[in-house]
Amino acid sequence: MVPQSLDCLIYLAKLMSEYVKKSFFSSILNLDSRAIGTLYLVLAIVAGVIGAVFSFVLRLALNGSDLAFLSLIVPSDPALLSFMNTAHALILVFFMVMPALIGGFANWFVPLMIGTHNVAFPRANLIAFLLLLLTVLSGFAALLSFGDESRFKILMLASIFIGSMSFIISFINFITTIITMRAPGLTLARLPVFVWSVLVASFLGLMSVPAMLAALTGLVLSGPVSVDNPSMMVWFFSHPEIYVLLLPAFGIVSEILVTFTKRRLWMENGVVAAMVFIGTIGFILWMNDLFEFRTPDVMARYFRVALPLIILPTAFILLSWFVTLVKSRFKFEMPMLWAMGFFFVVLMGQLSALQLAATGNSVNGANQSAFVAHFHYILSLSAVFAIFAGWYYWLPKMTGYMCRSLTTRIHFWSLFVGVNAIFLPQHLDQLTNGLIFGSTASGIFSSVGAVLAAFSVIVFVYGVCETFVRKTKAQSNPWGEGALTLEWQLASPPDRNVWEKVPVITK
Structure with missing residues (x-):
């Protein structure tokens, strides 16, 4: 009886592994620019959360807060805090901002806005994303070898090197796509500003x-x-x-x-x-x-x-x-x-x-x-x-769902007030030689701002989950008659075959 049960469990495990393997590789190896753009956005969200945590810890350290409650860092280790200072910048710039703006939104909407179905080089587009994933792995390996200075530096340099290759491929791809694959009538003068x-x-x-x-x-x-x-x-x-x-x-x-x-x-x-x-x-x-x-x-x-x-x-x-x-x-x-x-x-x-x-x-x-x-x-x-x-x-165009207005407004105001509470006193202190805020008041404002900014990250993650749980359907054009670019003429989300007929631009 027991051997039969084990055989059954092994068989089910094989079925599940085949399903996971198939679904994972079918998504990760998809050549569609929108699927690749989605992967870039997911990477940007994960990197953004990690970078925000590093920034929050650094702000607490700068304000002289006791970091003993954090089990992941040693407060008396200035080298580790210095590493976090460098890492939070690299993570936010190379793994959040560039993947979101260049990899995510550009992959999603540049082809749609110019009336084509994909970028000029779909396989190169996938290679660029896989290189960026390799960059993440190399950076993580550098993190694990933090105690070995020479190995840490080499791995970090290798990580940035591979990431730079990824961005070069993406830049060439977008230039070629925009110049050679525009819909009939879509001259350079008629291109959307984005x-x-x-x-x-x-x-x-x-x-x-x-x-x-x-x-x-x-x-x-x-x-x-x-x-x-x-x-x-x-x-x-x-x-x-x-x-x-x-x-x-x-x-x-x-x-x-x-x-x-x-x-x-x-x-x-x-x-x-x-x-x-x-x-x-x-x-x-x-x-x-x-x-x-x-x-x-x-x-x-x-x-x-x-x-x-x-x-x-x-x-x-x-x-x-x-x-x-x-x-x-x-x-x-x-x-x-x-x-x-x-x-x-x-x-x-x-x-x-x-x-x-x-x-x-x-x-x-x-x-x-x-x-x-x-x-x-x-x-x-x-x-x-x-x-x-x-x-x-x-x-709404990418997912077909609308966000809840209250959650998104809480997200905005907590981040807006938080980041300005951190950095605005620094400008005023420099301009007035500390007459408006002193160092103590500036530290208090920065601490409150850091808490609000950290809270906004939690609200954002909650809002993303809430959107996919509530599943409030979005229209093909939820923003009304002002949304005139080509992507708003498609369903939300767009069908796999984006354009049944190539659009012709007349004005």
Whole structure:
């Protein structure tokens, strides 16, 4: 009797393993760009939660909180906290922001917006995602070898190297797709702003990421090398990388404003030109962080002028959004609320850039709190708000379900108040020499803000689960007559065969 029961259990286990294996590999090896985009978004959510936990722990440590209640870290180990400081940035930029904006939303909606069924190179698209997964595994292996400094560095460099290869493949894929696979009548002048933003960001990334690969290769193979050359290569990558992340964010917010104001962007062609200008001028700023005040006066003046110069096209985009809003009536639907949050944090980032340029802290202020706050406003916070704006805007199209309004509003306000409570006092302290907040008051505000931001992560995860449990059906176009791009002409979610007939664009 017992052997028969064991045989039965073994047989059932084999059936289950075959089913799991089949379903797993059928999803992970799917060549459809929407399926791959979904995998990117799942990776971004997981990485975002991990990065948020690291950020929360770092904020507690900076405020002098007792971390003994955390069993995963040793409070007296500054090396581990230093590792978390580096890791939270790498995780959020390479495994959350870029996978969400470039891998997730672009894979999902660039083909739909230009009237095609898939990207130009579906297999290369899958390879790019699998390389990013390999990057995650390499990074995790580096984490496990934290005590071995040489092995840790090599694995981290290998992780970033593989991830850079993944992004290069994606950039080439999107450039080819947008240029060669547009629907009849969809000229470059008629492209949606989001597609333009992905195109410009892909060109920018394709020119800057190889510099990172060259720098990493030199660090791995050359041994003790001159510090200047690798650092120059890394900064040549890093400054354009900021705009690789910001440009798709600008595109997402522009699409949301057009949808809910039911108007074209004011001077839309000018907005596209501003994006191209941002992509071009982004390369001028790459030396900014290599120079200190001992730099010769002529060179110092040049780089102090270069930083405000990048503000001009960004200010024009913000002006276009503002004029579009002033000339229209709109409802504060959830995507619109997140777009307004993005508008605010970008504006704060631009104002802080002027402050840093005026005081000279843009060059040697890496350890200044105002510099840290500026960098978070202009890169991480703006990207996060744009990602959530795109998430709530396109989630009905991707899943066919609507989010609960109350949950999403709690998510927005807890994150918005939390992150501004963390970073806004740092700007004001630098501007007023601590007259508004002191160090004690600033620490209290930051602690409260960190708790609110951590709470917002919990609310988001709960909201995702709630959406799939409640299953409130979404219409093919839940946002009304303002949503005019091609993806809103399809079912929610789109059928496997997206276009039965290739659309022809006439206006």
